Amino acid sequence: MFAIEAIGIxxxxxxKKQEVKALHDINLQILQSELFGLIGPDGSGKxxxxxxxxxxxxxxxGTGSVDGLDIVKDFExxxxxxxxxxxxxxxxxxxxxxxxxxFFASVFNTTIKENYSLIKSIYxxxxxxxxxxxxxxxxxxxxxxxxxxxxxHRPSVLFLDEPTTGVDAVSRKEFWDMLKELQANEITILxxxxxxxxxxxxxxxxxxxxGSLFKVDKPTQIVDDFTPKLFGIRTKEMFRLIExxxxxxxxxxxxxxxxxxxxxxxxxxxxxxxxxTYLMAKQHQDIEIFQIKAGIEDCFMYLMKKSA
Amino acid sequence: xxxxxxxxxxxxxxxxxEKTNIRMLLVMPVIQLILLPLAANYEVRNIQICIxxxxxxxxxxxxxxxxxxxxxxxLNSYLDSxxxxxxxxxxxxxxxxxxxxxxxxxxxxxxxxxxxSASVNAVNGQRASLGAQxxxxxxxxxxxEIRLKWxxxxxxxxxxxxxxxxxxxxxxxxxxxHFMVPGILVxxxxxxxxxxxxxxxxxxxxxxxxxxxxVSPIKKYHFIIGKLIPFWIMGQVVLTLGLLIARLIYxxxxxxxxxxxxxxxxxxxxxxxxxxxLISTFANTQQQAMLISFFVMMVxxxxxxxxxxxxxxxxxxxxxxxxxxxxxxxxVMRLVIMKGSGIKDILPHLASILLMAGxxxxxxxxxxxxxx
Numbered sequence: 001m002f003a004i005e006a007i008g009i010x011x012x013x014x015x016k017k018q019e020v021k022a023l024h025d026i027n028l029q030i031l032q033s034e035l036f037g038l039i040g041p042d043g044s045g046k047x048x049x050x051x052x053x054x055x056x057x058x059x060x061x062g063t064g065s066v067d068g069l070d071i072v073k074d075f076e077x078x079x080x081x082x083x084x085x086x087x088x089x090x091x092x093x094x095x096x097x098x099x100x101x102x103f104f105a106s107v108f109n110t111t112i113k114e115n116y117s118l119i120k121s122i123y124x125x126x127x128x129x130x131x132x133x134x135x136x137x138x139x140x141x142x143x144x145x146x147x148x149x150x151x152x153h154r155p156s157v158l159f160l161d162e163p164t165t166g167v168d169a170v171s172r173k174e175f176w177d178m179l180k181e182l183q184a185n186e187i188t189i190l191x192x193x194x195x196x197x198x199x200x201x202x203x204x205x206x207x208x209x210x211g212s213l214f215k216v217d218k219p220t221q222i223v224d225d226f227t228p229k230l231f232g233i234r235t236k237e238m239f240r241l242i243e244x245x246x247x248x249x250x251x252x253x254x255x256x257x258x259x260x261x262x263x264x265x266x267x268x269x270x271x272x273x274x275x276x277t278y279l280m281a282k283q284h285q286d287i288e289i290f291q292i293k294a295g296i297e298d299c300f301m302y303l304m305k306k307s308a
Numbered sequence: 309x310x311x312x313x314x315x316x317x318x319x320x321x322x323x324x325x326e327k328t329n330i331r332m333l334l335v336m337p338v339i340q341l342i343l344l345p346l347a348a349n350y351e352v353r354n355i356q357i358c359i360x361x362x363x364x365x366x367x368x369x370x371x372x373x374x375x376x377x378x379x380x381x382x383l384n385s386y387l388d389s390x391x392x393x394x395x396x397x398x399x400x401x402x403x404x405x406x407x408x409x410x411x412x413x414x415x416x417x418x419x420x421x422x423x424x425s426a427s428v429n430a431v432n433g434q435r436a437s438l439g440a441q442x443x444x445x446x447x448x449x450x451x452x453e454i455r456l457k458w459x460x461x462x463x464x465x466x467x468x469x470x471x472x473x474x475x476x477x478x479x480x481x482x483x484x485x486h487f488m489v490p491g492i493l494v495x496x497x498x499x500x501x502x503x504x505x506x507x508x509x510x511x512x513x514x515x516x517x518x519x520x521x522x523v524s525p526i527k528k529y530h531f532i533i534g535k536l537i538p539f540w541i542m543g544q545v546v547l548t549l550g551l552l553i554a555r556l557i558y559x560x561x562x563x564x565x566x567x568x569x570x571x572x573x574x575x576x577x578x579x580x581x582x583x584x585x586l587i588s589t590f591a592n593t594q595q596q597a598m599l600i601s602f603f604v605m606m607v608x609x610x611x612x613x614x615x616x617x618x619x620x621x622x623x624x625x626x627x628x629x630x631x632x633x634x635x636x637x638x639x640v641m642r643l644v645i646m647k648g649s650g651i652k653d654i655l656p657h658l659a660s661i662l663l664m665a666g667x668x669x670x671x672x673x674x675x676x677x678x679x680x
Contacts (some may be wrong), residue, residue, distance in 0.1 A: 103318050
C-alpha cells in the first residue's frame with residue numbers, strides 16, 4: 001500500500017472565461033515514511049496537487065488515496081490523520097504560541113501532553129516564547145510553531161507546502177533536519193519547494209512543471225542519469241558572457257550559477273577550443289572553461305528546459 | 309460537543325485579547341444610545357417665522373405676540389414687504405412667511421372673515437408640515453378668542469357641534485424618547501451583532517487560518533455554532549447595557565416583563581448572527597463583508613418602522629417588512645416596554661423570527677464549504 005497515491009489527477013481553473021490547466025494527468029506513488037519532494041517553479045501546480053491530496057480541493061478527474069483512504073469518499077477520515085502546513089502562515093496571530101498549540105490539539109481531540117514526545121525537539125526551541133502571540137514571532141519561529149501544530153495530532157502523513165519559502169538559509173537547514181528526524185517516527189512527508197538545492201535531502205523527488213510531472217526518482221539517480229557534458233565558464237564580464245552564450249546557436253542551455261556559467265553544448269566537437277575562439281571574437285578577457293560534474297540543480301535545469 | 313466548547317473558548321480569548329474590542333463592544337453602544345435619541349427628535353422647534361405686516365393694527369400685534377410666545381416659533385423678522393420676506397426664505401433664514409393683508413382688522417370686523425397668507429419653506433418636508441400645522445393651531449385659537457369677544461353665543465347652540473378630545477394611550481405625554489430609545493437599542497444590537505459575526509469568519513479567510521480549520525476534522529456545524537455562541541452572549545450583554553441606560557438616563561422602565569424581552573432577543577440574536585455568518589460565507593474579504601452587511605442592514609433599518617410608520621409604506625415595502633427581523637424586534641420592544649405586552653402577545657413575532665433563524669443558520673452552515 002502506498003502512503004499517498006494519485007492516479008490521473010487533473011484540475012483546471014476558469015480564469016476570465018479561459019480554462020487554465022493547473023494539473024494534467026498526475027500519477028504519483030509515495031511510499032510509507034518517505035520524505036518526498038515536489039520540486040517545481042512558481043505556478044507549476046504544487047499547491048493545487050497538495051490541496052487535492054489533503055481533501056481541500058476537488059479534482060476535475062482522477063482519483064487518489066492517502067493512507068489507503070479515498071481522497072473524495074473518505075475525506076473525513078483523511079482529515080483526522082494528515083497534518084497540513086500551508087505556504088502562508090495560517091495560525092491565529094492573536095493567540096499565544098501555547099494557545100495555538102492547545103487549540104489545534106483539542107480540535108483533533110487530543111492534548112499537547114499526549115503527543116509531546118513527537119514535537120518535543122521542535123517545540124522546545126520556541127517554548128521560551130510560549131506566552132508570546134504567534135503574530136509576534138520571527139519567521140523561523142512561526143514556521144516551527146506551524147510545524148508543531150501540524151504534528152500535534154500525530155498524523156501519519158504530513159503535507160508541507162513550500163515551508164522554506166522566505167526563510168533564511170540557516171533556518172532552512174534546521175527545518176530540513178527536523179523533517180529528517182520526523183521520518184524516524186514513521187511519518188510520510190510530502191514537501192513542495194521551489195528550491196532545487198533542497199531536493200538532494202529528499203528520499204525521492206518529483207519534478208513538476210506546467211501541471212505535469214516529468215521525472216520521479218531518487219536525487220542521486222537523477223544525477224547519475226544526467227548524460228550531457230557540463231562546462232563551467234568564467235570571464236571578466238559575467239553579464240555579457242551570459243548574453244553572448246545564449247545568443248550562440250551551439251549552446252543548448254546556459255545558466256548563471258554562482259560565479260560561473262553552467263553550459264551544455266549542442267553536438268560540438270572540441271567544445272572548449274571552439275568556445276574559446278567564439279568568446280575571444282566577442283572580446284572577452286580572462287576566459288576560463290572547465291568541465292564540471294553536474295549537481296542536482298543542473299539536472300533540473302536541463303530537464304525543465306528539455307520538457308518545455 | 310467538546311469541539312464547540314474549544315472553539316468558543318478560542319473566540320473569547322481572541323476577542324478579549326484586544327482591548328479595542330472590549331471598548332467597541334461596551335463603550336460604543338453606550339455613547340450611541342446617549343447621543344442618538346437626542347438627535348432623532350421628532351418635535352420641531354425654533355421654526356423661524358417672518359411676519360409681513362401691511363395692516364399694523366391691534367389684532368396683528370396680538371397675533372404676533374401669540375406666535376412669538378409659542379415655544380415652537382421664533383419671530384425672525386417683522387417686515388413691510390413680502391418680497392423681503394421671501395428673500396430671507398431663499399437665504400434659508402426663515403421657514404415661514406406670514407403675510408397679513410392691509411385692512412386685515414377692518415375686514416375681519418366688518419365682514420366677519422379675513423384672509424391671511426402663509427408661505428412655508430418645504431425643503432425639509434417634515435419641518436414644513438409640522439410648522440404649518442402649529443401655525444394653523446395658533447390661528448384657530450386666535451380666531452376663537454376673537455369670536456368670543458365679538459359674538460354673543462346663544463344659550464344653546466343652534467347647530468350641533470362635535471368636539472373631539474384625544475388622549476395618547478401607552479405614551480400619554482407623547483414622549484418620543486419612549487418609542488425611539490427601544491428602537492435605537494434594537495438597531496445597535498443588530499449592528500454590533502451582524503457586523504461582528506460577518507467580519508469574524510471572513511477574517512479567518514483573509515488570514516488563512518480557515519485553511520487549518522478546513523483540513524481538520526471539525527464539523528461544519530460545530531464551527532458555525534462555535535462562532536455563533538460567543539457573539540450571542542456578547543449581544544445579550546449589549547442589550548442588558550442598553551436597557552440599563554434606558555432606565556438610568558431616560559427613565560424608561562419596561563411595563564412588560566424583562567423576561568419576554570430576553571426571550572425574544574435570544575431568538576433574534578440567533579437570526580441576526582446567522583445572517584452575519586451567512587454574509588461572511590459569501591464574502592472573501594472583510595471589506596466585502598462590511599459593505600454587504602452595511603447594505604442589508606441599511607435596507608432593513610429603513611424598512612423597520614423605527615423612523616417611519618410601516619402602515620404608511622407602500623404595499624411592496626410592507627411585504628418586505630414581513631421578512632425583516634429588525635421590524636419584528638422594534639415592534640416587540642415597543643410592545644413590551646410601552647404597552648406591557650406579555651409573552652402571549654409576542655408569540656407570533658417570536659415564531660416568525662425563529663422561522664427565519666431556522667432558515668438562515670442551516671443556510672450558512674450549508675454554504676460554508678470546507679473544500680472547493
